[in-house]
Amino acid sequence: MEENQQFEHRPTRYKKRRLRKGRVFFLLLFIFAIGIGVYAVMQYRSGLELASKTKHPEESFVADEPTEMVSNYLIVGVDSRGEEQSRSDTMMLLSWNSVTDEMKLVSFMRDIYADIPEYQSYKLNTAYYLGGVQLLKDTISTMFDVPIHHYVLIDFKSFESLIDIMAPNGIEMDVEKDMSEHIGVSLTKGVQNLNGKELLGYARFRHDENGDFGRVERQQKVIDALKNELISPRNIKNLPKLIGAAQGYITTDLSTSDEIKTVLSVAASGSVEIEKLTIPAKGTYSFADYSHAGSVIEIDKQTNTQILHEFLK
Template sequence: METRRQRRKKKVRKGRVFIVLLLLLIVSAGAFAGTQYWLGTQMAADAEGLDYNFEDDFSGVASDNGKVNVLLIGVDSRGEEQSRSDTMMIAQWDGQDDEIKLVSLMRDIYVEIPGYQDYKLNTAFYLNGPELLRQTIKTNFGVDVQHYMLIDFSAFENMVDALAPNGIEIDVEKAMSEKIGVSLQPGQQTLNGKELLGYARFRADQEGDFGRVNRQQQVIEAVKDHALSISGVMNAPKLLGAAQPYIQTNMTNSEQIAILSRILLSGGGDIKRLTIPLDDAYSNGSYEGVGSVLELDWPANNAALQEFLE
């Protein structure tokens, strides 16, 4: 019959075995993540990457309600020192309610640009980078953002291929090929990085930029859903490695990891989407030297935006 001392020794041995196994698991996971990250950096080894030097520091402030607002700026630099922002979105993360909100701002909105003449919204970035774009959004829409993240579209396909080597499923609503570098057929499709980027950028139909913005939002949601799958989580370190040269932000590495970790651990939350201008709250206009613009019904659009982000 076992004595109390013998039972205690067995418990101690079992405890030690558990600790050793746990440490081995942690070390193995760290080694795997490190290897995946290195593989991602190799995918982008020849990338020139983003290297903008902006005159003004980004002066966004944290919101009073504890929600994190990030200005997502998509550019197609093609080696140019200056480029207009092709995509502008406000992404809001609410950690308490596990909720993500995404606001797309159409690039042709006619706005007041502080210190410059009135022009299209996407011109603000061209004139003086993220800080002027932040000021322009705050001046016209009454919304401030805490962080910005500049993403080069030329890297998008590498990032998707790192996250989802077998592609990401998208319901393609129509045949698409004009000016996107790929040919897509209607129906449920599994798209690689190049094809997914083409889908997100297509606008050669009656919907024009409005359809393009809607597809961009769909793509972000599809990528987010895949990132939260088991295979997506496994490939996340590789994605981070592949994306590094193509992302420029005022967020520290610890801030990026903290937000990403919170989203992953919470299950990612649903994405609520809004596009500005609203469907029936704008008109088409044109100005000499500016071209075609969107003239907003400012009270209607700003009321909807404030209510959406509150």
């Protein structure tokens, strides 16, 4: 009789042990999740504090009517050097389809002879100098009949800092030639890891036979490298601090929640290829010189608009 009672109790004791182990496992999992959350919040606040004194004032911006799947972001890079007004050194349109995760990047040459609303024609980068992001947005959207839904403005000094947060060990780039003229750093030919200052210098170099066209190609290479770095699993731990610092280093019409959602969506999507286009397209432009604007690129506006629309679909 006693043997039967012992036999009946064994499954019960075994079940209790399993329950205890399950509880311990979930308790450890909960503590681990809390630890990750605390770390993320601390890193986010660290990023905020780091960039708290560098915030550019938000600019007036009237977005075009939003679409259901595709958002177009105007990316503007400026070298303010403490000045209130500066020309835009980098002008890109990033088109992101949030459903298919397709990304398309259009680079606009800064010397395009552009029809600036309410002003006479100047180089495209003069639009930002005359009227900030809104006038640059109006110039591009009117000239090429393309909607723009958001803007992202970053100063070059802030760019350097963000790169060093995102990738403390540098970002791997294949430097195609020795570079040093007017970029503040000396780069040697070959594959190497570049810190923020070096990567910015690489993206800005234009003192060779390719001039601004070569620089735009390098800027597109840099964007590709940044995208790969952002979605790399080894850099997940850097995302909270990066998002926090972006609040001060980047000026945008997006809210904090929108920024976080966008970054996490891109990071979670895995490998995302970016298709690239440069405006003006090959064979659709000529060079000219005007007393009020200097050396400019005159483009076949109709052909370039058609090429842009076909690219963006």
